[in-house]
Amino acid sequence: MSTLGEQLLHRIRDAHKRRTLTWWERIYLPAIAQGLWITSMHFWRNLFLHIAHRLGLFRDQPASVTIQYPDQRRITSPRLRTRHRLTKREDGTPRCVACMMCETVCPARCIYIVAGEHPDPNVEKVPKSFDIDLGKCVYCGYCVEACPEDAIRMDTQRHDIAAYSRDGMWLDIKELLNPGTRQFNEPPEKFVQLTPSEFRQLPQTPPPPPPGTGR
């Protein structure tokens, strides 16, 4: 009796040796029949399930592993680094204090912040504009880790970004505060500057649930 480790070692040692096939294997037809059996069973099972689904039966058994992408989306882990968003204070202004930590730490240098004053004397600064060039972003998540205010997060569960130009890949502060409102086929907006009163007028939307609910 040899241990499993020894068996594996023997296997690795003999891996280059060509195994001599038995007569049953050499006539090749049984192996073909076996393969055809497997694939045809998949075929008939899936055909039956597709028809049953049309009739409203066996809904719990999937007939395919396909996720029909734009219509259905895969459920992603909440830890997945997806598109950025800026969190808000209770009054609707961004939590960001324009400390430039994220802009500084960003290895792709894709964050552009213009700082302004916040009317509340307890808050030092507020970004007038906050832009991210997704065409440059490498999704490393350093901005999230560097932020001292928990003002930027990467948890929108959106990762489908396509635009017709490099300029189209920019996210302005409006989109970052209300993720999901920017249509990527619209002409791009860059360096949108908002005053604190305009921040408050932005719709108070909670971060939208991750798009799609899987199959």
Add this chain to the structure above:
Amino acid sequence: MWEELLIKLAVSGAVLGGVLNLAGMQTWLERKQSALMQDRIGANRAYFTVPWWLGGGPVNWVLRKLGGLGILNALADVIKLLTKEDIIPAKGNRFLHTLAPFLSVFFALLAFAAIPIGPPLILGGRQIPLQVADINAGLLFILALASIGVYGVILAGLTSGNNLSTLGGLRAASQMLAYEIALGVSLIGLVVCYGTLDMGLLVERQGELLWGWLPRWGVLLQPVGCIVFMTAALAETKRVPFDLPEGEPEIIGYFTEYSGMKFGLFFLTDFVEVVLVAALTTALFFGGWQVPYLQPGGFVFPWGAVVPVPHLAYVGLGLLSFTVKVVAFIWFFMLIRWTLPRFRYDQLMHLGWKILFPLSLLNIAVTSVVIVVGSAHP
């Protein structure tokens, strides 16, 4: 005289229409069957809408459903192929390069002339054989055309002015040589059993009963011949386990330099050849248009029961039986195509020359001995 011509035209039109439709639907079958076999969904997006003056709503509803099944993808394919630019390579031979796809598809389609698709139809006192050409050596005719068909492929490879295409053409030639022999020789055992080369007669004799209860189909008399024939015939279609002339991963194949509908013709040839092989397997080994126990008068079961069937229904059942068998074999070949991996070139030659060829020779020897001994001691 004119009536004869019209009848022939009608029969050949029906055969041609059936074959081309089956071949065209194979693009759909290929997409959907491979998808189901691999737990995918397959083509389900292509559809178009028509304006109200062409039917509007209800027509669009049907089109959407058809698109959901992926059937309209075949239409999209054809539109794409017909509207693409037709490129003839500068180094190629203009005339032969254009001729090759036509040769290829012409001979593949011509072979159907000798295949009987149904029992003779008696209409108004006139007997109409449901077979385009009633050739008394039909089997040889079909084998000859199957071999000529490869000329189109070789021409395409050699006249493209592309080394890889040439390789594809040469591979097709050597593959044809290796498998054509096994294909022909595997059928000799069948000819010995039924004593005829006439396709119509061959199918008719498969309607007899063996030991009074078993249909005398070719596959029961010639199981080895059937396996050798199907393998060699699959090699003739140049599809996946034997797609060396195409060789997608390494040489792209003999049709690399073709575009538009000329490439489409090669594509069509592949599918027509699959139909041809399915029809041949049906006609030679699986009783052709015969339905088990169905005689011209009606069903005669071995336990003595008789169910009379009118003549037109008899012919209809025959046609249906043939179609169902052909479609089943197309499905089966598609199953093989999406299951088995490709052969390496030396494995291909090994299988053709060292296994199939001797096996078919052995089959002839055994069959002949059995026939002679059987007729000496009945």
